[in-house]
Amino acid sequence: MAETSILIKNGAIDVIRWNSDIKLYQNKPIENEKFPWFYDDIVEFANDLTVEGFMNAFEPFFEVIDTHFVAYTRGFKIREYYKQMLQPVSPEESDEISHVEIYWACEISEYEDLSAGKTDVDMELYGSFHGIGKKDECNYGLSMSPLNEWKHYQIKLNPTINCTKFQKYPDKSAEIITVFKADKKFRLYDVLRYFFFELTWYGYPSDAKKFADHLIQISDDIESGKEKLVELDLEEMQIEHLQVELKEAIENDNFEGASRIRDRIALLRENKEKS
Numbered sequence: 001m002a003e004t005s006i007l008i009k010n011g012a013i014d015v016i017r018w019n020s021d022i023k024l025y026q027n028k029p030i031e032n033e034k035f036p037w038f039y040d041d042i043v044e045f046a047n048d049l050t051v052e053g054f055m056n057a058f059e060p061f062f063e064v065i066d067t068h069f070v071a072y073t074r075g076f077k078i079r080e081y082y083k084q085m086l087q088p089v090s091p092e093e094s095d096e097i098s099h100v101e102i103y104w105a106c107e108i109s110e111y112e113d114l115s116a117g118k119t120d121v122d123m124e125l126y127g128s129f130h131g132i133g134k135k136d137e138c139n140y141g142l143s144m145s146p147l148n149e150w151k152h153y154q155i156k157l158n159p160t161i162n163c164t165k166f167q168k169y170p171d172k173s174a175e176i177i178t179v180f181k182a183d184k185k186f187r188l189y190d191v192l193r194y195f196f197f198e199l200t201w202y203g204y205p206s207d208a209k210k211f212a213d214h215l216i217q218i219s220d221d222i223e224s225g226k227e228k229l230v231e232l233d234l235e236e237m238q239i240e241h242l243q244v245e246l247k248e249a250i251e252n253d254n255f256e257g258a259s260r261i262r263d264r265i266a267l268l269r270e271n272k273e274k275s
Contacts, residue, residue, distance in 0.1 A: 003017070006188050007043075008043060009053065010053025011053055032060055043157070043185075043191050051100055055081075062078045069193055072194075084147050084148055089151075098131075099132055100156070102155065103130070104127055104184060108164070109122045109165065109166075115248070115249045115258070125163075128197075143199060146209075159185055160181060161184050164177060239269065242265050246258055
């Protein structure tokens with residue numbers, strides 16, 4: 001354990017510090033004015049912590065979080081979601097969710113730069129939360145659901161990073177593969193920015209409801225035949241994108257790169273004619 005860590009309990013936050021005099025770790029309630037001091041400390045969740053308990057623990061600090069994490073909440077005030085959480089709800093009998101999990105997501109993307117004759121590789125690491133299924137461990141998105149409907153779930157930290165990438169093969173098949181796995185502990189700053197970023201993603205609770213209703217209406221219209229799905233020609237879109245790159249390469253006198261782009265366009269068109 002680190003010399004100082006943070007324990008989130010139902011309705012309370014403790015600072016855990018090593019006492020060198022007695023050679024033991026000691027718990028002490030966090031002091032309100034010193035809350036930001038602990039953003040970089042490792043966080044632990046109590047085993048019985050629920051989403052409601054989590055929100056109650058941070059309730060005294062909502063105004064500080066609104067200010068310090070505005071880049072992640074985009075100005076939506078946390079207390080509005082708290083008010084929604086306080087509304088009563090009857091859990092569904094057919095509830096398929098076991099608990100809520102704050103987790104790491106890691107994606108590696110490869111971009112072929114034909115004009116430069118190289119492949120750029122990017123890695124993105126971020127956190128989020130979702131519901132975990134009771135039976136099949138399926139993931140359930142919750143940010144569009146009213147907070148009072150999932151406040152009773154336990155909330156846990158998953159420190160495992162499962163870094164993946166979209167792997168394409170010469171025969172046009174593709175799959176998502178795991179590149180590596182590793183563990184990374186969450187710090188208080190991570191928990192706050194990723195939880196409240198996801199919670200506020202669709203705007204205020206009323207905005208999320210409007211968006212959910214809109215999606216339901218679209219689904220109903222498609223099912224009834226009122227609206228139709230249009231299949232995208234992805235190869236043609238790729239050709240159009242490469243044509244823009246080809247023009248830029250020629251304008252920049254990058255004739256070697258233009259040649260590579262021209263060959264790729266020809267190959268895509270050939271594949272389209274065969275399919």
